Amino acid sequence: MTDIAIKRALLSVSDKSGLAELGAKLAAHGVELVSTGGTAKALRDAGLAVRDISEITDFPEMMDGRVKTLHPMVHGGLLAVRDNADHVAAMEAHGIGAIDLVVVNLYPFAATVAKGAERDEIIENIDIGGPSMVRSAAKNHAFVTIVTDPADYATLTAEMDASNGATTLAFRRKLAAKAYAATAEYDAMIASWFAFADQGEMFPEKLSVPFRKGQALRYGENPHQNAALYLPAFAPGGSLADHRQVQGKELSYNNLNDADAALELVAEFRDGPPTVVIVKHANPCGVASGDDLVSAYKAALQCDSVSAFGGIIAVNRPLDGPTAEAISDIFTEVVCAPDADEAAKAVFAKKKNLRLILTGDLPDPARGGMSLRTIAGGALFQSRDNGRITRDDLKVVTKRAPSEQELTDCLFAWTVAKHVKSNAIVYAKDGSTAGIGAGQMNRRDSARIAASKAIEAAETFGWSEPRTKGSSVASDAFFPFADGLLAAVEAGATAVIQPGGSMRDDEVIAAADEAGLAMVFTGMRHFRH
Numbered sequence: 001m002t003d004i005a006i007k008r009a010l011l012s013v014s015d016k017s018g019l020a021e022l023g024a025k026l027a028a029h030g031v032e033l034v035s036t037g038g039t040a041k042a043l044r045d046a047g048l049a050v051r052d053i054s055e056i057t058d059f060p061e062m063m064d065g066r067v068k069t070l071h072p073m074v075h076g077g078l079l080a081v082r083d084n085a086d087h088v089a090a091m092e093a094h095g096i097g098a099i100d101l102v103v104v105n106l107y108p109f110a111a112t113v114a115k116g117a118e119r120d121e122i123i124e125n126i127d128i129g130g131p132s133m134v135r136s137a138a139k140n141h142a143f144v145t146i147v148t149d150p151a152d153y154a155t156l157t158a159e160m161d162a163s164n165g166a167t168t169l170a171f172r173r174k175l176a177a178k179a180y181a182a183t184a185e186y187d188a189m190i191a192s193w194f195a196f197a198d199q200g201e202m203f204p205e206k207l208s209v210p211f212r213k214g215q216a217l218r219y220g221e222n223p224h225q226n227a228a229l230y231l232p233a234f235a236p237g238g239s240l241a242d243h244r245q246v247q248g249k250e251l252s253y254n255n256l257n258d259a260d261a262a263l264e265l266v267a268e269f270r271d272g273p274p275t276v277v278i279v280k281h282a283n284p285c286g287v288a289s290g291d292d293l294v295s296a297y298k299a300a301l302q303c304d305s306v307s308a309f310g311g312i313i314a315v316n317r318p319l320d321g322p323t324a325e326a327i328s329d330i331f332t333e334v335v336c337a338p339d340a341d342e343a344a345k346a347v348f349a350k351k352k353n354l355r356l357i358l359t360g361d362l363p364d365p366a367r368g369g370m371s372l373r374t375i376a377g378g379a380l381f382q383s384r385d386n387g388r389i390t391r392d393d394l395k396v397v398t399k400r401a402p403s404e405q406e407l408t409d410c411l412f413a414w415t416v417a418k419h420v421k422s423n424a425i426v427y428a429k430d431g432s433t434a435g436i437g438a439g440q441m442n443r444r445d446s447a448r449i450a451a452s453k454a455i456e457a458a459e460t461f462g463w464s465e466p467r468t469k470g471s472s473v474a475s476d477a478f479f480p481f482a483d484g485l486l487a488a489v490e491a492g493a494t495a496v497i498q499p500g501g502s503m504r505d506d507e508v509i510a511a512a513d514e515a516g517l518a519m520v521f522t523g524m525r526h527f528r529h
Helices: 019-028 037-045 053-057 072-079 085-094 109-114 119-124 129-139 150-162 169-198 253-267 293-303 321-327 342-349 404-417 443-461 482-491 505-515
Strands: 008-013 032-035 101-105 145-147 211-216 228-232 244-247 275-280 283-289 311-315 332-337 355-358 370-375 378-383 425-429 432-437 472-475 495-498 518-521
Touching (some): 008 037, 019 150, 053 072, 101 150, 109 169, 145 169, 244 342, 253 283, 253 311, 253 332, 293 432, 404 432, 404 472, 404 495, 432 443, 505 518
Parallel strands (some): 311 332
Antiparallel strands (some): 244 355, 275 283, 275 311, 283 432
């Protein structure tokens, strides 16, 4: 017989939402309610008859509630195999009553950490008795029903209504699997906090990274691949982890991957002027700052209007109607913004497939944290690339120092290059990208591709010359040979920003001097593979 009637339930919850309603429905089925501390009080306040756990154990709660359910009278009632004669005899000999249902959710460890609590308070919010009961009940799911999520209360009572106060084995198996996932996540959160926050270990011997499914995705990188979004337990604010999709089709794996790339780049300008980023296949194809979002968008679009078709757009200001109108002129997959006014929402409402994502605050580009990437048979774990430079960090290595405008454009180009796939070359002029070369096997080709895009833009928009003329150019890593630098000279760049550190730095500096370039070294590279 797989249906097990629920006659006695043990309830001990931190989150008391829906508790009174659940207790009333269990009582209506004639279930005896056993509870602890605050949970018992909440049930009594709802007018329900409750037995304290101390009545079952014949032992008082003690040590500020640390010890209350860790007792054979509890775990014997949970773990006893009901059709095992020896187990039944032990229960009768020791007066252990069976417990048929356990309703437990755990101390709010993650919420306590998130609010910035002191260490002692965090430690006190490590639940011991709760996970023990959950694991005991889940192990014995052949006879015991375990519920760890308030979202399952209605499902539980519906199951009981359909089975005359009982639950089926299939139902109990499903909840047992969910229960072990809950305790695994809980332990992973604690282990993660101890390793990273408490002990300061960047790479602990055993890595526990708790993730929870956020949503299923339409498909992966290709339609034959399955995909889902998983969110970390300690998710930062202002990220795609806590986004709100206002409209549009369901998000795909590629949508989220590209939107994340756009959001991370635009966050670099969160304290700067209105800025727009256009991304295609995780690479920026246009970035610009301006007096307002609409002028910044138009400048970003002009960098590479061909690649922008079907792209992802991120902005660092609440989206307004005029900018939404401009964006609507071409096909766009996703728009990310901290917020959007009603005029912008009304414009996009006419584009039924366009996804509008609101993130609230933008993420802090200087934040710490780790990034994870899988490889065949393992994973690569590294700290985030949150390296940043200021003007004071730059070293002028050429005879000519950059002008104020050249220096400003150098820093703008450098910021963008950090988010371009290596080998990365970015030309910038007057606060907007003039050409971007990404992901090539050598730096010279990236410089030439970026320059060719600038030439195409000049032809498209009827300019007298490409915007690379008089531009500053950034390289994400050093020039191993002078050829990449000379390609930038051919494009019309007058200033260069690069990490330096090549064995041929002297050769590259000499070539820059001969061409009359100003060049600065950062001492930091930004490979992005």
